[in-house]
Amino acid sequence: MLLTIVKDDNLVIVDQHPIRFDLTPFDLAENFHALQWYRDYGEEEFNDGTLNHSIDDMSSYQPIIDEYNRLKEIEDNPTPPTEQEKYATLQSQRNGYLNETDWLVTRHRDQMLAVDQHNALTDDEHQELLGWRQSLRGLDDIYTHSDDWVWTPAPEWLVPGYIENYPPEDS
Numbered sequence: 027m028l029l030t031i032v033k034d035d036n037l038v039i040v041d042q043h044p045i046r047f048d049l050t051p052f053d054l055a056e057n058f059h060a061l062q063w064y065r066d067y068g069e070e071e072f073n074d075g076t077l078n079h080s081i082d083d084m085s086s087y088q089p090i091i092d093e094y095n096r097l098k099e100i101e102d103n104p105t106p107p108t109e110q111e112k113y114a115t116l117q118s119q120r121n122g123y124l125n126e127t128d129w130l131v132t133r134h135r136d137q138m139l140a141v142d143q144h145n146a147l148t149d150d151e152h153q154e155l156l157g158w159r160q161s162l163r164g165l166d167d168i169y170t171h172s173d174d175w176v177w178t179p180a181p182e183w184l185v186p187g188y189i190e191n192y193p194p195e196d197s
Contacts, residue, residue: 047094057076113169126188
């Protein structure tokens with residue numbers, strides 16, 4: 027194993043994989059700067075002018091390695107999102123799509139009020155847009171479970187010209 031511990035940076039690197047965590051509970055010497063371990067030997071470095079110290083046993087650092095391994099396990103096997111977190115993600119995505127298309131509705135309304143102004147959207151496109159946006163707003167009324175959620179198809183003329191990444195790839 028290759029191991030680097032840098033006290034002031036709260037950094038532990040094992041086999042080139044870094045994880046930062048609080049090293050203060052591990053009772054490292056006040057003048058300790060870093061440990062470099064090269065498979066079967068190592069070197070302790072100090073920040074007060076003390077010469078580096080060669081070591082051939084890293085057992086005193088085992089509690090730090092154990093904490094690193096605990097955190098690495100969590101990182102490698104994250105807890106799947108809860109149903110509430112999935113729902114919050116869907117709401118956020120939905121709100122993003124509504125925000126991305128607000129200007130189309132506003133522009134159409136403004137063009138309808140303007141004299142001699144050509145409308146960028148046809149009446150059918152406008153109605154299609156309003157219907158799609160209303161279906162997005164219905165998320166709160168019809169949502170039961172993330173596995174059952176299906177995004178309402180957006181009007182063909184809307185994707186990808188006006189909105190991107192619809193429907194979201196992870197849904």
